[in-house]
Amino acid sequence: MLISCDVAIIGAGTAGLAAYEAATEAGADAIVLEAGPGGTTCAASGCMPSKLLIAAAEATESVRRLETFGLALEGRLRIDGPAVLARMRRERDRFVAGVMRSTSGIPNDKRLRGHARFLRETRLAVTGNEVTARAVVIATGSRAAVPKPFRALGDLLLTNESVFELPDLPRSLAVVGAGPLGLELAQAFGRLGTKVAVFDQGDAIAGLRDPVAARSAREIIGRELPLHLGTEVEARRVEGGAELSWSGASEGGEVFERVLVAAGRPPNLDGLALRNSGLALDERGTPLFDPETMRCGESAVFIAGDAGHDRPVLHEASDEGAIAGRNAALWPKAESRPRRVPFAVVYTDPEIAMVGPPLPSLAERKPVIGAVDFADSGRARIMGRSAGILRVYADPEDGRLLGGAIVGPEAEHLGHLLAFVVQRGLTADEALALPYYHPTLEESLRGALRKLCGQLRTLPEARAGSMEFGPGS
Numbered sequence: 001m002l003i004s005c006d007v008a009i010i011g012a013g014t015a016g017l018a019a020y021e022a023a024t025e026a027g028a029d030a031i032v033l034e035a036g037p038g039g040t041t042c043a044a045s046g047c048m049p050s051k052l053l054i055a056a057a058e059a060t061e062s063v064r065r066l067e068t069f070g071l072a073l074e075g076r077l078r079i080d081g082p083a084v085l086a087r088m089r090r091e092r093d094r095f096v097a098g099v100m101r102s103t104s105g106i107p108n109d110k111r112l113r114g115h116a117r118f119l120r121e122t123r124l125a126v127t128g129n130e131v132t133a134r135a136v137v138i139a140t141g142s143r144a145a146v147p148k149p150f151r152a153l154g155d156l157l158l159t160n161e162s163v164f165e166l167p168d169l170p171r172s173l174a175v176v177g178a179g180p181l182g183l184e185l186a187q188a189f190g191r192l193g194t195k196v197a198v199f200d201q202g203d204a205i206a207g208l209r210d211p212v213a214a215r216s217a218r219e220i221i222g223r224e225l226p227l228h229l230g231t232e233v234e235a236r237r238v239e240g241g242a243e244l245s246w247s248g249a250s251e252g253g254e255v256f257e258r259v260l261v262a263a264g265r266p267p268n269l270d271g272l273a274l275r276n277s278g279l280a281l282d283e284r285g286t287p288l289f290d291p292e293t294m295r296c297g298e299s300a301v302f303i304a305g306d307a308g309h310d311r312p313v314l315h316e317a318s319d320e321g322a323i324a325g326r327n328a329a330l331w332p333k334a335e336s337r338p339r340r341v342p343f344a345v346v347y348t349d350p351e352i353a354m355v356g357p358p359l360p361s362l363a364e365r366k367p368v369i370g371a372v373d374f375a376d377s378g379r380a381r382i383m384g385r386s387a388g389i390l391r392v393y394a395d396p397e398d399g400r401l402l403g404g405a406i407v408g409p410e411a412e413h414l415g416h417l418l419a420f421v422v423q424r425g426l427t428a429d430e431a432l433a434l435p436y437y438h439p440t441l442e443e444s445l446r447g448a449l450r451k452l453c454g455q456l457r458t459l460p461e462a463r464a465g466s467m468e469f470g471p472g473s
């Protein structure tokens, strides 16, 4: 059957659904093509189940930390693995059902089940049907990369697709990848009683590009979890599990019941037959696109969400879907929409927040950095959580805030405050003039801003005396 429409959207995840809504709102006749069961990665095997597991882990940790406050439980904490996982899945399934309910408004003839691939720029094949559109949105998401040494592990291997389906907590777990996803799940399983070790080829942690914040995160999290950074790992199936042997910055060997691979998420583009689309691709095979219009070159194809391999977090997938959907509907016109300040949170303990462009990419502007240690925060000490660091960057030319990195208690909330003032284009002085209650964690932000303002004021003198303002302040 040949189906004609204005906009064909490939993928009914967060980005694809946002694209559908925006395209129809702009008056287009849009169709969504979906290969899987729907429900979105975020709800089914991403943000939500991982945060549910972390919430259970936090509950165990708060019991363990009772001693800090002079409290004790009679008897011992019993962790019922199947019950923990069942609660996670029950709540996860509610989120998925919520997504399904919200998408049930899409008429049946505006959704097509099947794997889509390009025949031409605006012509697609979907399981026996062909769809021709004025414009196409690629919103196919991403999937876990499984590096070669782990492919032969069979059912011992877990990814985000399978880890949330485990019937019980494994006795031991090797986590491959010290990025946000690997670290969050490693800590959660560790706190729930699984013996965990983390492996990574590089020495970065949680995606932190600020070296001082990264060191702080490595030290604090490394006290709880063995972090084998800078290692190459070999894996093979043996009696009782998977034997991992590693070499590099550290060496060793150990048998783990399961191996969770969280070693990056390449975009789902390989099944799309992109060569037929005529799109220009980068060296990784991702279409080149304008991040303010989501348009791929001069074509009638738009891209959104993890498929674009640019900002792989949920709120960006949603924004990109909305931009792509609207512009696909308006094609050949394309409206530019300025993007929000980059912002990401990692739900480890301590939490991690990253705001603005990564520090290395700001190097040319020689940012001034104000930093405070959470050891000096009254509120953090009250809470018994006084570990971590907060660093804020400002432009030395005009004092405008550029971003920052936070490793510390409730960094998700402090990160939002920082993201708000950065996006508003406030200077360090202006942000310092805002109200801060006492005693709060927000006072740490004020402390970092005070230091920034102090440095910015002395900057002309410092420059005259050719003093150096490095990132270690």
Ligand SMILES: Cc1cc2nc3c(=O)[nH]c(=O)nc-3n(C[C@H](O)[C@H](O)[C@H](O)COP(=O)(O)OP(=O)(O)OC[C@H]3O[C@@H](n4cnc5c(N)ncnc54)[C@H](O)[C@@H]3O)c2cc1C
Residues within 6 Å of the ligand: 010, 011, 012, 013, 014, 015, 016, 033, 034, 035, 036, 037, 038, 040, 041, 042, 045, 046, 047, 048, 050, 114, 115, 116, 117, 139, 140, 141, 142, 160, 181, 268, 271, 272, 304, 305, 306, 307, 311, 312, 313, 314, 315, 317
């Ligand atoms: C474990 C984990 C934890 C995460 N935690 C967070 C978090 O705390 N906060 C946060 O902001 N982000 C988090 N993320 C990232 C977030 O989930 C993603 O950025 C977001 O879900 C991407 O949405 P998307 O629409 O691009 O992709 P998806 O939701 O994956 O949608 C893509 C859809 O395209 C379909 N598809 C693919 N190829 C085809 C094809 N050829 N034809 C038809 N359909 C196709 C797929 O079946 C899928 O339904 C997490 C991710 C993971 C894995």
